[in-house]
């Protein structure tokens with residue numbers, strides 16, 4: 001079966017391609033009526049998705065209004081999304097666009113019964129061969145997320161060649177997460193689907209829809225649990241990792257009862273716990289899983305903060321969380337003591353979430369790019385003082401390195417020099433080189449091969465590529481065409497929690 005057929009079959013199995021049951025007809029001519037008539041068959045009568053993605057305000061958050069208008073008018077080339085310019089007038093299209101930005105009168109529900117009903121197991125746990133079906137180092141594979149057409153390419157990191165490409169759910173959110181042995185990959189999609197993929201057999205094994213809008217998933221270090229963080233509904237959903245069956249749903253509410261969206265979930269492997277960062281309340285949650293049975297989350301621990309954390313970094317041991325606050329400034333929270341232990345001097349808008357650490361002059365330092373200013377802040381991880389501010393070409397998003405390479409690679413994605421990456425010497429903190437893979441094309445998100453010898457850079461456009469550099473000589477060694485390769489993930493670097501990449 002080709003990819004699309006397989007995907008449609010998967011939808012049918014998952015009960016997605018149901019016939020549309022239209023209830024009370026809204027007044028004709030209204031946006032709601034236009035939706036029922038023209039869109040509901042694909043996007044679902046309740047806008048929760050079907051063959052096409054969910055169309056709730058939360059789903060469309062990242063779509064700019066000009067893009068939304070273009071999609072409605074022209075559709076999306078090479079997808080099932082048709083253009084409506086010929087059928088509907090400008091006023092109708094504008095009304096539809098505005099209506100899509102408002103939520104349904106009753107907040108959509110997604111309860112345990114809905115989650116359970118969506119669960120599909122394609123291959124029972126342990127039913128497939130426990131060895132790779134291909135001839136490549138399974139620990140030096142890369143997953144490249146191609147957001148353009150919702151695919152993942154599997155790259156052999158030694159030969160630097162794709163060995164497989166498969167379709168994913170619409171719009172993956174957060175990076176794919178590997179089981180400790182590198183065999184399984186867990187991914188979450190914007191619309192709430194959690195999928196488990198067997199990388200040795202190159203096939204999906206199970207899927208479940210945990211919510212209507214999901215941030216990301218984390219997998220426990222012991223390989224038993226998967227935790228998903230949702231923004232709609234405002235829940236955490238705990239699954240069994242073997243078959244993705246539902247274990248429990250945790251409502252996310254602060255001590256005062258206020259509900260909150262989840263901003264992200266993490267596996268704090270050294271602590272044998274999950275950590276949930278929350279978007280609307282000044283708390284961080286820790287959920288220990290060591291030795292836990294079905295009650296894996298009974299000891300939920302709340303850590304109260306002074307302020308809601310917008311963006312944060314965990315140190316390598318997960319003893320501390322470094323957070324930036326919405327109104328500027330930052331704090332260091334000791335997760336064991338459960339309290340703030342220091343303030344951070346931060347300016348602009350540091351992107352702590354893509355911070356990295358290394359040892360310099362016997363001190364562990366952490367460096368992170370800045371979304372508003374052309375600089376990289378370097379913080380001493382013991383005194384929590386900013387020891388240097390390195391000027392760069394412009395505001396950037398990612399900073400990446402590897403234990404075996406002397407440079408940290410910084411992009412300037414949010415600036416006119418978005419086509420150029422700069423290399424910072426991790427000891428002198430001087431900018432010592434730069435690469436411009438394709439003038440005018442956005443270059444960002446570096447990930448290294450397991451030995452740190454090659455750096456893989458994304459050209460982010462739809463007709464983009466992965467450009468491979470020799471990390472010492474900065475010579476380009478290869479260019480592999482990709483459809484909007486927004487991220488790439490090396491099995492070894494992720495499962496060993498390399499200090500040069502985010503986890």
Ligand code: HEC
Nearest residue numbers: 038039042051052053059063071076079080081082084096
């Ligand atoms: C025949 C099926 C079909 C119909 C009918 C349809 N859509 Fe779609 N629509 C899709 C698919 C499939 C996609 C995903 C395209 C892609 O892969 O980017 C999509 C994407 C979209 C998107 C972009 C979502 C995003 O997050 O990027 C919007 C907005 C949208 N549709 C609105 C509508 C509206 C409004 C109507 C009715 C006027 C409609 N669609 C009718 C199938 C359909």
